[in-house]
Amino acid sequence: MKFKKVHVLGLIIVGGLIFTSLDIFDNSQNKLTNLDINENKFEIKINEKGQTYGSNLANTEYGNEPDLILVEADNGKSGYVYKDDFYDTANQPKNPEEAVAYTKMVEKKVKKHGYYKAIPVYEKDGTTVIGSFKIG
Numbered sequence: 001m002k003f004k005k006v007h008v009l010g011l012i013i014v015g016g017l018i019f020t021s022l023d024i025f026d027n028s029q030n031k032l033t034n035l036d037i038n039e040n041k042f043e044i045k046i047n048e049k050g051q052t053y054g055s056n057l058a059n060t061e062y063g064n065e066p067d068l069i070l071v072e073a074d075n076g077k078s079g080y081v082y083k084d085d086f087y088d089t090a091n092q093p094k095n096p097e098e099a100v101a102y103t104k105m106v107e108k109k110v111k112k113h114g115y116y117k118a119i120p121v122y123e124k125d126g127t128t129v130i131g132s133f134k135i136g
Helices: 002-024 096-113
Strands: 052-054 068-072 078-082 117-122 129-135
Antiparallel strands (some): 078 117, 117 129
16 A cells, blocks of 8 residues: 555655646746745635645645645546545455455556546636546
C-alpha cells in the first residue's frame, strides 16, 4: 500500500508540474479562471455542498486530501475529481491475494487501453461534469 501511495503522490506532483508549466506558457488566456487558487499557496476551500476542493500538491499527509482534487481534464479544462474516484477506494484490495489480482487487472487494462479507467471531472460544485481524467 505504501508503494501505491508513493506512486499516486508522484503522479499528482508530476501532473501539477505539467499543469503549471503549460499555464505559464499560455499567454493568450488564463486557464485558472474557473478555479479558486491563491497565488501564494494552494488553498483548500469549501463549496456550497460543504465539500472541500482544491489542489493536493501541498498535502503532506495521506487521508488529508480535499474531497474534490484539482486536475486537468483530457479536454484541457481545469476541474476536480472525487478523491474516492481518484484513489479507486471502492476497489482497493483487502489482502495479498486481492492485491495481486487487482494489479493484474489494472495492468491488463493499461496494456489494452493505455489507462486503467477514466473518471469524471467536475466544476467545484461536484455536480457539473466538464470532462474526464484518465487514471493509470
